[in-house]
Amino acid sequence: VTFRLMMQDLEAHFHELQRLQKEEQERFAKAASSLEKARDRKNDLPLEMENAEKTIQMAKNAMIEFETWKEFIEKLATEDVALKRIEEMGQAGAISGIIGSLENLIKFESKFRKALTVAASGWLKAVVVNDLKTALHCVESLKKMKIGRIKLIPLREVNEVEVKEVPNGSGIIGLAAELVKCDEKYLGAVNFVFGDTIIASGEKSAFLASQEGFRVVDLKGGLYEAGGGIESGFYRSPIDIFSLLPSEIAVGSLTKSV
Known part of the structure; x- marks a missing residue:
């Protein structure tokens, strides 16, 4: 009986050892897997660190490019910024007598857009004001704000500007000022900008008219100064500078991500 009990006890210990062995094997397998x-x-x-570093560097480069591009465009946009500020001051009543930019006061047929834009030589964005006093007030405000330069047209002082007579000849469409529509009270500003320029249908007629002492622009945008000087090339539609500026939110988000 004692032997049998001893064998049973040994068998029980053996099974316990088997169970422990199995647990240890499973634990070892898990440890090996880990x-x-x-x-x-x-x-x-x-590799992950290398990829992360590349991503960070790309983000930094993009941020630098963003800031550089923004700074470049802002420098180009000084006139637009100044114009916007002056118009805002006029709307707010800070400066009385500001009427608005010339391009917002006139209309013309689309087929004459190139020619009239060239004829204006940058004066389409000029701010029309009541008089010289208002113009000087605008100038002083811009100097104080240090935000750029704009063109100003004091309406009272330019109302008596005389316009050129249209020369005879084939291909001559007419005086640029006559192709522009506006309220009669702004006619002086229109004549000031367009009154010395003739619009011609083609290059030959434009050149011949310029030889007679007229400033002429053809429909393709070629400019022929009185006496024979020619300015021509590819015409590009005006760009909205503000649409090119990366937003503050985009730059800020990119900065935080880096």
Whole structure:
């Protein structure tokens, strides 16, 4: 009986050892698996770090490009910024007598857009004001704000501007001022900008008229100064400078991400 009990006890211990062995084997397998994963992770870590560094560098480069582009466009946009500020001051009543930019006060047929834009030589964005006093007030305000330069047309002082007579000849469409429509009270500003320029249908007629002492623009946008000087090339429609500026939100988000 004692032997049988001893054998049963040994058998029980044996089964317990088997169970413990199995648990240890499972624990070892898990540990080995964890170790293998850790090794894989360790091997992948340099690559992940390299990719992360590349991403950070790309973001930094993009941010630098953003800021550089923004600064460049802002320098180009000084006239637009100044114009916008002056118009805002006029709307707010800070400066009385500001009427608005010439391009917002006139209309013309689309087929004459190139020719009239060239004829205006940058004066389409000029701010029309009541008189010289208002113009000087605008100038002083811009100097104080240090935000750029604009063109100003004091309406009272330009109302008596005389316009050129249209020369005879084939291909001559007419005086540029006559192709522009506006309220009669702004006619002086229109004559000031367009009153010395003739619009011609083609290059030959424009050149011949310029030889007679007229400033002429053809429908393609070629400019022929009185006496023979020619300014021509590819005509590009005006660009909205403000649409090119990256937003403060975009730049700020990019900065935070870096």
